[in-house]
Amino acid sequence: xxxxxxxxxxxxxxxxxxxxxxxxxxxxxxxxxxxxxxxxxxxxxxxxxxxxxxxxxxxxxxxxxxxxxxxxxxxxxxxxxxxxxxxxxxxxxxxxxxxxxxxxxxxxxxxxxxxxxxxxxxxxxxxxxxxxxxxxxxxxxxxxxxxxxxxxxxxxxxxxxxxxxxxxxxxxxxxxxxxxxxxxxxxxxxxxxxxxxxxxxxxxxxxxxxxxxxxxxxxxxxxxxxxxxxxxxxxxxxxxxxxxxxxxxxxxxxxxxxxxxxxxxxxxxxxxxxxxxxxxxxxxxxxxxxxxxxxxx
Amino acid sequence: xxxxxxxxxxxxxxxxxxxxxxxxxxxxxxxxxxxxxxxxxxxxxxxxxxxxxxxxxxxxxxxxxxxxxxxxxxxxxxxxxxxxxxxxxxxxxxxxxxxxxxxxxxxxxxxxxxxxxxxxxxxxxxxxxxxxxxxxxxxxxxxxxxxxxxxxxxxxxxxxxxxxxxxxxxxxxxxxxxxxxxxxxxxxxx
Numbered sequence: 001x002x003x004x005x006x007x008x009x010x011x012x013x014x015x016x017x018x019x020x021x022x023x024x025x026x027x028x029x030x031x032x033x034x035x036x037x038x039x040x041x042x043x044x045x046x047x048x049x050x051x052x053x054x055x056x057x058x059x060x061x062x063x064x065x066x067x068x069x070x071x072x073x074x075x076x077x078x079x080x081x082x083x084x085x086x087x088x089x090x091x092x093x094x095x096x097x098x099x100x101x102x103x104x105x106x107x108x109x110x111x112x113x114x115x116x117x118x119x120x121x122x123x124x125x126x127x128x129x130x131x132x133x134x135x136x137x138x139x140x141x142x143x144x145x146x147x148x149x150x151x152x153x154x155x156x157x158x159x160x161x162x163x164x165x166x167x168x169x170x171x172x173x174x175x176x177x178x179x180x181x182x183x184x185x186x187x188x189x190x191x192x193x194x195x196x197x198x199x200x201x202x203x204x205x206x207x208x209x210x211x212x213x214x215x216x217x218x219x220x221x222x223x224x225x226x227x228x229x230x231x232x233x234x235x236x237x238x239x240x241x242x243x244x245x246x247x248x249x250x251x252x253x254x255x256x257x258x259x260x261x262x263x264x265x266x267x268x269x270x271x272x273x274x275x276x277x278x279x280x281x282x283x284x285x286x287x288x289x290x291x292x293x294x295x296x297x
Numbered sequence: 298x299x300x301x302x303x304x305x306x307x308x309x310x311x312x313x314x315x316x317x318x319x320x321x322x323x324x325x326x327x328x329x330x331x332x333x334x335x336x337x338x339x340x341x342x343x344x345x346x347x348x349x350x351x352x353x354x355x356x357x358x359x360x361x362x363x364x365x366x367x368x369x370x371x372x373x374x375x376x377x378x379x380x381x382x383x384x385x386x387x388x389x390x391x392x393x394x395x396x397x398x399x400x401x402x403x404x405x406x407x408x409x410x411x412x413x414x415x416x417x418x419x420x421x422x423x424x425x426x427x428x429x430x431x432x433x434x435x436x437x438x439x440x441x442x443x444x445x446x447x448x449x450x451x452x453x454x455x456x457x458x459x460x461x462x463x464x465x466x467x468x469x470x471x472x473x474x475x476x477x478x479x480x481x482x483x484x485x486x487x
């Protein structure tokens with residue numbers, strides 16, 4: 001049946017239908033282009049948010065354990081300086097059993113505080129300054145005591161870290177905890193020697209001197225382990241800077257189960273978990289928790 | 298210049314069935330073979346690699362090297378070939394061999410093909426059993442903390458040792474650090 005054979009009413013009906021179809025098509029094209037525009041705008045917004053500094057939520061705990069005295073010391077730089085200079089979080093653990101453990105950890109922290117603000121990108125110079133602090137301690141105490149040092153510097157979504165001895169810097173990312181600083185224990189030397197001989201490494205862990213520190217704050221001309229380049233931080237990262245009183249009581253693998261909704265709750269969870277273990281020989285346990293988020297909750 | 302350190306350990310087993318080959322010249326070529334479940338495969342790949350390294354491989358393209366090896370190995374053999382210069386890296390990985398690059402504060406898994414690299418980039422290639430107990434964050438942190446390819450490997454091996462005392466499986470890996478020669482200064486003596 002041709003168009004000419006239709007009645008005039010039918011022809012008008014067809015024309016209206018065609019107009020309606022065109023209108024619907026135009027509306028659809030407009031909606032799709034609007035959606036595309038919205039998505040691209042939201043993507044560019046995301047990018048600008050990614051570039052903006054992560055919010056740093058910081059809390060700490062500082063506990064004596066079963067020891068007679070607190071030999072840990074800690075330092076957190078002013079949070080007001082975060083945007084300009086970043087945050088420095090440092091823990092020093094005085095070597096137990098030695099006469100000046102607590103004096104030395106306090107001295108280390110006092111001297112670290114004097115270094116603020118540090119040049120974030122020149123970690124080699126900062127490590128050198130930490131080494132000089134150790135020489136100063138050596139000059140005063142002549143190896144009659146010592147302390148560890150762990151320190152992180154968080155700035156513009158990046159982190160530098162510094163370590164002397166065997167305290168811990170733990171990075172929790174995607175609910176997986178990793179100790180990121182190498183330890184300066186005698187066992188590490190034994191492990192190296194055993195692997196060079198192609199042996200397994202049980203001996204390194206059975207050796208009574210295995211946990212002895214091969215370097216510490218208070219020794220002369222120490223090796224400071226430090227990040228030569230900063231590592232990038234991402235939304236949700238959590239950093240724990242702590243003395244080994246924490247990691248001797250709680251395994252690193254289980255520490256991610258203690259993450260709370262903010263740094264204060266996480267610090268509280270860690271503190272209470274160690275306390276509840278009720279170990280008779282519990283070492284001092286202190287730590288700083290830095291929780292990094294895109295949004296300030 | 299490419300600084301390199303390779304690690305091979307039997308992991309407390311009677312035999313070491315993996316292989317790690319490193320050849321030096323105007324570029325560095327490394328091959329890691331996962332021979333744990335197939336000793337014959339390891340021998341086959343080793344034969345192919347030895348054949349390449351005995352030749353004048355410096356004048357061979359990456360395609361030439363992989364072609365010679367592919368003629369001898371089987372499709373499902375587990376191995377990785379890496380060719381590195383100061384500016385680029387080419388890799389071909391088969392099966393459970395992985396490679397990672399540490400660049401600008403991040404760690405990324407390297408996929409097969411060509412990639413630009415620059416001074417101080419760090420690369421690691423190893424068997425899946427080597428990486429089994431290592432988080433990406435551990436590999437990254439040890440890379441930025443270590444002062445040499447050997448020390449980076451030592452840090453990683455120490456982590457594996459802390460978990461299993463190096464008992465269980467063969468362990469094989471190789472670390473690389475790009476050191477641009479322009480950055481090396483030689484002071485002239487008077």
